[in-house]
Amino acid sequence: MGVLHRQRWCGATGLAVPLLTLASPALLKLGGVPPSWAVLWLLPWALVDGPASGAIAGLALGLVLDGLHLGAASEVPALALLGWWWGRLGRRGVPIERSFSLGLLALLGTALLGASLLLQQHGLGALPLPLVGLHTLVAQSLITALLAPVLCSLLLLRWRRVADLRG
Amino acid sequence: MPGRILRVPALQKLAAAWPWWLLLIALGGVRLSKGAGFSDAYALLSRPFWPGSAQSEWLRSAQRTDNQARLVQLERDNQRLRGLLALDNAAEGMVAAPVIARESAGWWHQLELGKGSAAGIGVGDGVLAPGGLIGRVASVTPSTARVALLTDGASRLGVWVPRVQRHGLLVGLGTARPRLQFIEKDTGVRPGDLITTSPASTLLPPNLTVGVVQSVNDQLVPAPDAVVQLSAPVDAIDWVQVVTR
Numbered sequence: 001m002g003v004l005h006r007q008r009w010c011g012a013t014g015l016a017v018p019l020l021t022l023a024s025p026a027l028l029k030l031g032g033v034p035p036s037w038a039v040l041w042l043l044p045w046a047l048v049d050g051p052a053s054g055a056i057a058g059l060a061l062g063l064v065l066d067g068l069h070l071g072a073a074s075e076v077p078a079l080a081l082l083g084w085w086w087g088r089l090g091r092r093g094v095p096i097e098r099s100f101s102l103g104l105l106a107l108l109g110t111a112l113l114g115a116s117l118l119l120q121q122h123g124l125g126a127l128p129l130p131l132v133g134l135h136t137l138v139a140q141s142l143i144t145a146l147l148a149p150v151l152c153s154l155l156l157l158r159w160r161r162v163a164d165l166r167g
Numbered sequence: 168m169p170g171r172i173l174r175v176p177a178l179q180k181l182a183a184a185w186p187w188w189l190l191l192i193a194l195g196g197v198r199l200s201k202g203a204g205f206s207d208a209y210a211l212l213s214r215p216f217w218p219g220s221a222q223s224e225w226l227r228s229a230q231r232t233d234n235q236a237r238l239v240q241l242e243r244d245n246q247r248l249r250g251l252l253a254l255d256n257a258a259e260g261m262v263a264a265p266v267i268a269r270e271s272a273g274w275w276h277q278l279e280l281g282k283g284s285a286a287g288i289g290v291g292d293g294v295l296a297p298g299g300l301i302g303r304v305a306s307v308t309p310s311t312a313r314v315a316l317l318t319d320g321a322s323r324l325g326v327w328v329p330r331v332q333r334h335g336l337l338v339g340l341g342t343a344r345p346r347l348q349f350i351e352k353d354t355g356v357r358p359g360d361l362i363t364t365s366p367a368s369t370l371l372p373p374n375l376t377v378g379v380v381q382s383v384n385d386q387l388v389p390a391p392d393a394v395v396q397l398s399a400p401v402d403a404i405d406w407v408q409v410v411t412r
Contacts, residue, residue: 022268022279032272069275070305070313071321117274121320121341132342136273 002049003166004159005057013155014057017041018064030143033136036110038065038075039144042083043106044155047096048163051087058083073120078113097156099149106148110141245374259372261295262286262409264312271401276319276341278302280312280407287411288312291370295408298399299376300364304409312409317345317377317397326377327365331355334365337377337395344381347393354391358382362395372410 004010017037024034038061046054062076086105089096096102114137122130173179197204264286268279282288284307292304294314302316303324315322322339326347333356336348347362360380366373378397385391
């Protein structure tokens with residue numbers, strides 16, 4: 001576990017995720033599909049704060065977002081898995097901070113999240129998968145990956161400095 | 168020899184008046200053609216003064232007023248007759264609510280309304296917008312309500328095709344256009360048919376416009392289905408009416 005989760009104000013920025021999901025600003029949409037704000041917040045958090053904290057943050061975000069949406073499809077497993085995976089990536093090797101790496105991680109993460117939702121909404125047996133689901137998946141992955149270098153790198157640098165100061 | 172007959176004085180006068188003869192023949196032509204030349208000339212001259220678009224605009228607005236008045240009258244009449252049939256035992260009310268969050272594409276198709284159970288809204292209430300029914304309330308808090316749009320992948324609604332008098336099931340697909348499934352084989356439904364809520368419905372207000380059939384797939388086994396274009400534009404709506412029960 002890192003030290004970031006002990007900083008109350010850093011954790012409180014997570015509140016922006018449900019608020020942005022509800023507001024869904026029309027300018028930041030691709031083909032009418034909003035980006036995955038949960039992925040954009042979780043990626044820098046997990047990279048800085050480690051796998052356990054990342055998984056718990058993913059779980060918390062997933063629970064909140066599930067409450068905001070219709071139906072039984074859940075984002076919890078995918079987000080918790082992503083938080084754990086990104087936390088491990090941040091612990092080993094050179095720290096990830098290049099725009100391209102962040103964009104690629106966001107793209108893969110959103111695609112995984114979208115695939116889990118697609119399978120839950122349409123059932124594992126419904127092959128071939130409906131075109132509209134694939135359209136949503138691709139559009140959301142692209143817009144999230146395009147926003148990730150801008151938002152994630154800002155959060156990442158800020159939180160890394162906080163973690164260095166406290167740790 | 169032709170000059171000789173013209174030396175008769177009376178005929179000389181007649182021949183000298185040849186322009187008048189020509190005029191007479193021309194007028195005869197006008198008579199035979201039922202005044203064609205005059206009508207055309209009159210049309211040409213009077214064209215700037217013909218009734219223009221402004222006049223048709225007046226007529227249309229008068230017609231709209233008339234239609235509106237008749238609609239109110241018929242609705243009141245319908246209400247009274249339904250009351251006599253005891254179909255409408257619960258008093259229905261309308262609550263106007265603002266749309267405070269909207270997700271009309273993506274994984275979920277839902278709206279968030281700025282009024283909730285404190286204003287009398289309950290789960291299952293129909294949500295109307297200018298243009299027709301757009302969805303039903305899925306959950307409420309004291310000050311907000313979440314609406315499942317008809318286009319949501321989990322939305323199922325029984326509807327009615329008034330022209331052929333058939334029931335169908337409107338199934339949301341997660342796209343902008345839901346699918347209408349039928350139970351029988353020969354439905355006779357054509358593109359352009361209006362879709363409404365069932366006239367015998369007690370869960371939703373009866374006879375609400377839902378949409379228009381866009382295309383029909385007759386080849387499908389066991390029963391045909393159709394693609395429906397909803398009549399209310401969800402992306403442009405800021406206020407909705409919730410039908411409370």
